[in-house]
Amino acid sequence: MATSKKKTKQSADTTQASGASKKAGGVRARVRAELTAEIKAAAGRQMAESGASSLSLRAIARELGMASSAIYRYFASRDELLTALIIDAYEDLADSIDAAVAEVDADDRHAQFAALARALRTWAVNNPHEYALIYGSPVPGYAAPQDTIASAARVPQALLVLLMGGHETTKPIPKNDLSTSLAGLIDYTERSIDVEALGQGVEVWAELFGLISLELFGHFTNTVTDPELFFEQAITRMASRVIDTTG
Amino acid sequence: MATSKKKTKQSADTTQASGASKKAGGVRARVRAELTAEIKAAAGRQMAESGASSLSLRAIARELGMASSAIYRYFASRDELLTALIIDAYEDLADSIDAAVAEVDADDRHAQFAALARALRTWAVNNPHEYALIYGSPVPGYAAPQDTIASAARVPQALLVLLMGGHETTKPIPKNDLSTSLAGLIDYTERSIDVEALGQGVEVWAELFGLISLELFGHFTNTVTDPELFFEQAITRMASRVIDTTG
DNA sequence: TGTACATCAGTGAACGCGCGTTCACTGATGTAC
DNA sequence: TGTACATCAGTGAACGCGCGTTCACTGATGTAC
Numbered sequence: 001m002a003t004s005k006k007k008t009k010q011s012a013d014t015t016q017a018s019g020a021s022k023k024a025g026g027v028r029a030r031v032r033a034e035l036t037a038e039i040k041a042a043a044g045r046q047m048a049e050s051g052a053s054s055l056s057l058r059a060i061a062r063e064l065g066m067a068s069s070a071i072y073r074y075f076a077s078r079d080e081l082l083t084a085l086i087i088d089a090y091e092d093l094a095d096s097i098d099a100a101v102a103e104v105d106a107d108d109r110h111a112q113f114a115a116l117a118r119a120l121r122t123w124a125v126n127n128p129h130e131y132a133l134i135y136g137s138p139v140p141g142y143a144a145p146q147d148t149i150a151s152a153a154r155v156p157q158a159l160l161v162l163l164m165g166g167h168e169t170t171k172p173i174p175k176n177d178l179s180t181s182l183a184g185l186i187d188y189t190e191r192s193i194d195v196e197a198l199g200q201g202v203e204v205w206a207e208l209f210g211l212i213s214l215e216l217f218g219h220f221t222n223t224v225t226d227p228e229l230f231f232e233q234a235i236t237r238m239a240s241r242v243i244d245t246t247g
Numbered sequence: 248m249a250t251s252k253k254k255t256k257q258s259a260d261t262t263q264a265s266g267a268s269k270k271a272g273g274v275r276a277r278v279r280a281e282l283t284a285e286i287k288a289a290a291g292r293q294m295a296e297s298g299a300s301s302l303s304l305r306a307i308a309r310e311l312g313m314a315s316s317a318i319y320r321y322f323a324s325r326d327e328l329l330t331a332l333i334i335d336a337y338e339d340l341a342d343s344i345d346a347a348v349a350e351v352d353a354d355d356r357h358a359q360f361a362a363l364a365r366a367l368r369t370w371a372v373n374n375p376h377e378y379a380l381i382y383g384s385p386v387p388g389y390a391a392p393q394d395t396i397a398s399a400a401r402v403p404q405a406l407l408v409l410l411m412g413g414h415e416t417t418k419p420i421p422k423n424d425l426s427t428s429l430a431g432l433i434d435y436t437e438r439s440i441d442v443e444a445l446g447q448g449v450e451v452w453a454e455l456f457g458l459i460s461l462e463l464f465g466h467f468t469n470t471v472t473d474p475e476l477f478f479e480q481a482i483t484r485m486a487s488r489v490i491d492t493t494g
Numbered sequence: 495t496g497t498a499c500a501t502c503a504g505t506g507a508a509c510g511c512g513c514g515t516t517c518a519c520t521g522a523t524g525t526a527c
Numbered sequence: 528t529g530t531a532c533a534t535c536a537g538t539g540a541a542c543g544c545g546c547g548t549t550c551a552c553t554g555a556t557g558t559a560c
Contacts, residue, residue, distance in 0.1 A: 051387030137383025140298030181477035210457025230428035
């Protein structure tokens with residue numbers, strides 16, 4: 001709006017990247033979507049080689065055989081590309097988990113939890129750099145914008161749904177330390193879940209990420225010899241904690 | 248040894264950084280140790296601002312008011328400095344934990360575990376970048392050398408000692424999935440600990456790091472409203488798991 | 495205690511590199527009449 | 528169906544930056560006799 005209009009035609013050039021084309025079905029729009037995907041794919045490949053923080057727009061352009069400046073037709077900046085990758089990672093992980101849980105008998109909640117846990121670890125092992133991108137140390141100088149939050153929430157949401165299945169309540173939320181520390185979560189679930197069960201859920205959630213992070217980031221080397229096997233056994237114990245709790 | 252000796256005097260220049268001075272008590276050696284510490288301190292300050300992966304020798308030199316090449320009298324490369332920082336972080340954390348545990352009655356193992364857990368989280372909260380450096384996603388392009396392993400081991404060692412106190416055994420190790428997955432750890436403890444207890448120990452260990460990582464890396468925002476309070480409650484439950492198990 | 499020599503810390507210039515981002519441009523594709 | 532114009536994708540040069548590392552050097556500090 002308040003942009004300077006010194007030059008005649010091309011003054012709107014700068015903010016071009018973010019806006020999609022008008023007609024969703026148009027040829028141009030389709031080609032644009034394809035190239036956007038290709039850029040993200042190349043970025044993913046690069047991340048797999050040297051990690052998220054050394055992701056370089058120039059290297060991506062090189063790989064795709066285009067001028068480095070051309071990337072700016074698709075992403076306004078390196079940060080915007082990073083954001084897109086983060087969202088994609090969350091969405092991909094959430095899709096994997098949802099699909100795995102959906103394949104299991106809805107009544108067998110132990111099995112559902114096991115499916116969830118396995119899907120989480122499998123995705124992490126197969127996409128270690130994407131995992132590090134979203135659950136490892138934050139990329140320096142990058143601040144995740146609001147856009148990522150909705151996608152990020154989809155992942156724990158899957159466990160929350162599981163909890164809801166067995167620990168619904170209409171009782172008033174007790175006023176204690178647990179309800180204080182989990183205030184945000186309690187609001188998020190619209191006060192429909194037993195607080196003790198919610199607490200166990202968060203603990204198990206943490207253990208899942210702890211197990212996966214310790215494994216992926218190399219802290220199980222020479223001690224936990226077979227992390228997959230250990231994970232499998234931990235699943236059983238975690239399932240008990242998260243399913244069998246009584247509020 | 249096989250280095251080219253084109254020039255007369257200074258040919259041994261290159262490998263100067265790693266070798267300490269001869270006399271430990273000499274003035275030069277003391278000054279050298281001080282400056283080494285100052286470099287590491289500056290590096291720490293820089294890390295606190297922008298993370299470990301953007302650590303720059305030039306920036307450190309600038310902060311200390313010296314030529315960037317002078318750093319090479321103290322550290323042979325950026326990687327060597329990183330290694331030193333990693334070792335320092337492990338050592339500092341292990342010292343904190345050991346000190347905290349030592350302050351508690353040796354017979355009260357619940358209290359000992361609580362002290363350990365609290366010391367771990369407190370250190371992490373106070374040194375978030377050091378924590379990320381050692382327990383977050385690995386710094387791209389950096390491979391931790393053997394030197395770090397001994398220091399790294401000191402941290403879980405503290406929990407192991409706690410476990411040994413209550414779950415010593417001379418029974419033969421059973422041949423099952425658990426003993427297979429934990430083979431490395433079992434060897435490390437010289438087969439003197441109950442395997443079930445060891446498994447619980449690893450799980451609790453993972454939960455501790457999961458809780459801290461999720462908190463520090465921003466995944467508790469808006470859900471776990473008071474992470475410290477929640478951690479405190481989780482400690483009690485984790486202590487039961489790790490102390491009260493019977494093999 | 496004094497002198498000759500070796501060692502060491504620190505300098506400043508330079509090499510070679512890669513990066514994000516901007517800019518004015520050319521040509522192709524779409525749109526309105 | 529054809530023409531005029533606006534939009535868009537992509538180019539290539541350039542700006543300005545910071546980085547790790549090497550090198551030949553100067554001067555100060557330590558060591559051996």
